[in-house]
Amino acid sequence: MNAHLRPPRRLSATHVTLAHGGGGKAMRDLVEDVFVAAFANPGMGEMEDQARLTNAALTVPGARLAFTTDAFVVDPIEFPGGDIGKIAVCGTVNDLVVGGAAPLWLSAAFIIEEGVDVALLRRIAASMRAAADEAGVAIVTGDTKVVGRGSADKIFIATSGIGVIAPDRDLRASAVQPGDVAIVNGALGDHGAAIMIARGDMNLSTEIVSDCRPLGTLMEATLAAAPGLRAARDATRGGVASALNEIAAASGVGIEIHEAVLPLRAEARGVCEILGLDPLYLANEGTLVAFVPECEAAAAVAAMRATDAGRSAVAIGNAVVAHPGVVVMNTMLGGRRIVDMLVGDQLPRIC
Amino acid sequence: MCLGIPGRIVAIADETRKLALIEISGVTREVNVACVAPQDEPLAKLVGSWALIHVGFAMSLIDEEEAAKTLALLIELGEAQAEIEAMRASAGEVVAP
Amino acid sequence: MKYVDEFRDPFAARGVLAAIARTVDAIGAIKEKPIHIMEICGGHTHAIFRYGLDKLTPPGLEFIHGPGCPVCVLPMPRVDEAVEIAERNGVIFTTFGDAMRVPGTKKSLLQAKADGADIRMVYSPLDALDLARRNPNRDIVFFGLGFETTTPSTALSIQQAAAERLTNFSVFCNHITVPPPIKALLDDPFMILDGFVGPGHVSMVIGTHPYDFIARDYGKPIVVAGFEPLVLLQSVLMVLTQISEGRAEVENQYARIVPEHGNPISIAACNDVYEPRDSFEWRGLGEIDKSGLKIREKYAAFDAERKFGIGYAIASRALAEPDGCRCGDVMTGRIKPRACPKFGRDCTPEAPLGALMVSSEGACAAYYQYGGAQLEDVA
Numbered sequence: 001m002n003a004h005l006r007p008p009r010r011l012s013a014t015h016v017t018l019a020h021g022g023g024g025k026a027m028r029d030l031v032e033d034v035f036v037a038a039f040a041n042p043g044m045g046e047m048e049d050q051a052r053l054t055n056a057a058l059t060v061p062g063a064r065l066a067f068t069t070d071a072f073v074v075d076p077i078e079f080p081g082g083d084i085g086k087i088a089v090c091g092t093v094n095d096l097v098v099g100g101a102a103p104l105w106l107s108a109a110f111i112i113e114e115g116v117d118v119a120l121l122r123r124i125a126a127s128m129r130a131a132a133d134e135a136g137v138a139i140v141t142g143d144t145k146v147v148g149r150g151s152a153d154k155i156f157i158a159t160s161g162i163g164v165i166a167p168d169r170d171l172r173a174s175a176v177q178p179g180d181v182a183i184v185n186g187a188l189g190d191h192g193a194a195i196m197i198a199r200g201d202m203n204l205s206t207e208i209v210s211d212c213r214p215l216g217t218l219m220e221a222t223l224a225a226a227p228g229l230r231a232a233r234d235a236t237r238g239g240v241a242s243a244l245n246e247i248a249a250a251s252g253v254g255i256e257i258h259e260a261v262l263p264l265r266a267e268a269r270g271v272c273e274i275l276g277l278d279p280l281y282l283a284n285e286g287t288l289v290a291f292v293p294e295c296e297a298a299a300a301v302a303a304m305r306a307t308d309a310g311r312s313a314v315a316i317g318n319a320v321v322a323h324p325g326v327v328v329m330n331t332m333l334g335g336r337r338i339v340d341m342l343v344g345d346q347l348p349r350i351c
Numbered sequence: 352m353c354l355g356i357p358g359r360i361v362a363i364a365d366e367t368r369k370l371a372l373i374e375i376s377g378v379t380r381e382v383n384v385a386c387v388a389p390q391d392e393p394l395a396k397l398v399g400s401w402a403l404i405h406v407g408f409a410m411s412l413i414d415e416e417e418a419a420k421t422l423a424l425l426i427e428l429g430e431a432q433a434e435i436e437a438m439r440a441s442a443g444e445v446v447a448p
Numbered sequence: 449m450k451y452v453d454e455f456r457d458p459f460a461a462r463g464v465l466a467a468i469a470r471t472v473d474a475i476g477a478i479k480e481k482p483i484h485i486m487e488i489c490g491g492h493t494h495a496i497f498r499y500g501l502d503k504l505t506p507p508g509l510e511f512i513h514g515p516g517c518p519v520c521v522l523p524m525p526r527v528d529e530a531v532e533i534a535e536r537n538g539v540i541f542t543t544f545g546d547a548m549r550v551p552g553t554k555k556s557l558l559q560a561k562a563d564g565a566d567i568r569m570v571y572s573p574l575d576a577l578d579l580a581r582r583n584p585n586r587d588i589v590f591f592g593l594g595f596e597t598t599t600p601s602t603a604l605s606i607q608q609a610a611a612e613r614l615t616n617f618s619v620f621c622n623h624i625t626v627p628p629p630i631k632a633l634l635d636d637p638f639m640i641l642d643g644f645v646g647p648g649h650v651s652m653v654i655g656t657h658p659y660d661f662i663a664r665d666y667g668k669p670i671v672v673a674g675f676e677p678l679v680l681l682q683s684v685l686m687v688l689t690q691i692s693e694g695r696a697e698v699e700n701q702y703a704r705i706v707p708e709h710g711n712p713i714s715i716a717a718c719n720d721v722y723e724p725r726d727s728f729e730w731r732g733l734g735e736i737d738k739s740g741l742k743i744r745e746k747y748a749a750f751d752a753e754r755k756f757g758i759g760y761a762i763a764s765r766a767l768a769e770p771d772g773c774r775c776g777d778v779m780t781g782r783i784k785p786r787a788c789p790k791f792g793r794d795c796t797p798e799a800p801l802g803a804l805m806v807s808s809e810g811a812c813a814a815y816y817q818y819g820g821a822q823l824e825d826v827a
Contacts, residue, residue, distance in 0.1 A: 203578075
């Protein structure tokens with residue numbers, strides 16, 4: 001009997017047990033009812049151990065396969081603006097699109113702690129499907145493991161992503177040159193601030209929401225308007241500061257940014273001021289920094305602002321000849337200071 | 352131990368434990384207002400005041416008059432400097448051939 | 449943000465900076481023979497570097513970074529004791545974030561946490577109290593550190609715990625006070641100090657009179673300052689003005705928040721809960737008389753030292769600083785961080801050797817992070 005014709009398996013358990021990772025019927029029911037049901041696409045065909053995929057763009061001479069992987073362990077699992085599933089999809093998609101790739105397919109591996117609520121898994125799977133649809137990708141293969149209580153923090157997700165880079169594209173950090181303009185697509189630090197609030201240790205309340213979103217549409221619009229775009233980086237852990245330092249190191253340029261123009265939501269600023277944090281180091285999940293040739297900067301910003309993910313896009317600085325490899329910020333008072341890579345984790349100050 | 356930030360007291364949360372809700376740039380938190388509580392008057396008198404917040408405690412009420420005075424002084428210095436720079440610039444124009 | 453943004457206005461900044469330059473000129477100070485102004489508080493050190501103020505002020509003005517960083521001056525044996533308490537069964541050890549990275553002789557609290565101790569970061573001692581209420585079967589210990597800005601909040605929390613008759617809450621008290629180390633520095637014959645920028649938030653608790661001795665007995669001006677860059681610069685201007693006019697007074701630039709006589713409720717709570725220790729060790733400075741606070745007998749039930757049998761036994765202390773560490777010299781302004789042979793090599797924020805690299809307020813850490821040294825090369 002064809003697999004796609006028999007009635008779908010139903011998972012009756014309310015909580016995950018070790019049996020659900022055992023490779024037997026319980027696991028089959030979990031995988032089919034929770035994950036396959038959420039991710040399946042008609043025309044995907046039978047379920048094999050591997051996804052079998054074709055895409056015309058890959059066969060174009062000079063096209064390159066883009067391949068990336070990432071693991072997600074965020075705490076708390078669900079937070080304002082998203083959940084671990086949404087970041088798992090967007091994070092991997094964004095790692096592809098910042099390289100100028102058209103994202104195609106994702107894999108998703110789940111490590112689930114014994115005792116987790118199945119309803120939570122369903123929410124996460126639904127969230128991943130929604131994010132995948134928005135990003136224009138399909139989750140085509142995956143894996144599930146269950147570990148004993150205490151061996152994982154509720155759920156960890158690892159996603160890998162495949163995309164295709166058209167022959168005429170060659171984005172690379174090392175291509176950034178003095179004079180190039182640095183542009184960010186939106187407010188900095190919303191995700192990091194939202195997570196800090198959601199964790200609850202600081203007992204702060206605010207309306208701030210993670211900026212988690214896929215950036216494919218934004219990148220395509222920007223590349224269309226500014227085909228000379230040199231490189232883009234997803235400003236995730238370590239914030240915009242880390243992304244800028246990586247680019248400076250890879251290209252050997254210096255970078256100058258201006259504190260007065262950095263886009264910051266009032267609430268994110270409030271959190272930073274109260275806890276003594278620097279927004280440049282807060283994580284983002286839907287914010288990138290792109291370097292474009294000076295003549296294309298205005299067009300790039302305009303193109304970003306015409307997309308949902310780029311409404312607050314702004315140029316924040318540029319690459320320079322001076323101080324190669326070092327990122328310097330002109331403070332709003334007219335002084336200057338270095339923006340170094342983060343050391344360890346940013347801890348709230350009391351002083 | 353100096354990180355303190357001005358916050359506005361927006362509501363009283365617990366009269367006995369002297370807790371109030373403060374707001375800073377859209378972020379709210381419960382803080383202890385014992386240090387700024389008015390003597391022999393209900394805590395509600397504090398609502399609307401600004402205080403310096405440090406590790407969850409309102410430590411001192413902000414004197415709006417003094418704040419305005421300080422600011423005025425600074426702006427004066429800024430304006431005086433702008434005038435000086437303007438004079439220099441215009442003097443330069445006159446002198447240059 | 450009200451009361452913050454106005455005091456970061458670049459337009460006004462130019463005005464103050466120009467006035468500072470004129471006054472430094474009038475005094476006749478130059479790079480080779482500068483005016484030395486000490487900013488006592490770590491928060492001020494941080495602000496100076498964060499806004500690049502040391503680059504904006506003339507070379508005839510030199511900032512000497514004072515010892516006002518309570519995290520930096522925490523002695524390693526005290527961190528060991530904190531770790532010891534944290535590793536006891538059933539303890540939830542709560543602490544401010546920046547204290548977690550301070551290395552003890554074996555490990556820091558962050559490392560102890562990685563090793564399995566239940567150590568939690570809190571923003572306020574109130575949150576530690578809350579944990580105690582919600583976890584009656586656990587022993588909640590709060591790492592009380594900080595200067596007078598923070599001593600009242602710990603004291604009020606202890607009073608609250610006593611009022612609620614909590615039996616599972618205690619404080620590991622490492623609070624210290626500002627005036628004693630200032631006196632120690634002023635008594636040091638090798639110190640060249642022309643004036644002080646005083647700690648704004650410490651003063652909102654203790655008022656301005658505790659600094660009278662600086663002007664009266666040592667003839668140095670001190671201006672109590674706020675933390676926004678503009679008011680910090682204005683305070684510097686006020687110190688310079690006093691110097692140029694031959695005055696030595698205590699002035700209050702932060703009057704909008706600092707009352708002349710401090711905060712009576714805070715002071716009363718502190719007097720109720722604490723008494724001074726005969727002496728306390730400051731990392732980089734040694735033992736200073738009457739500079740530390742301990743919890744009174746009255747509140748013994750909330751004193752973690754008594755509860756866990758951890759004593760401040762001076763006899764076993766005498767811990768030498770790591771070889772080549774020059775924190776003491778940097779803290780007293782004899783050398784700049786960059787002149788320390790370990791700076792940036794063996795001593796970095798990732799692997800701090802000495803006190804001043806440990807917390808982001810420490811002069812060396814601030815220098816390193818904001819590039820005081822590197823900027824000289826790149827500016």
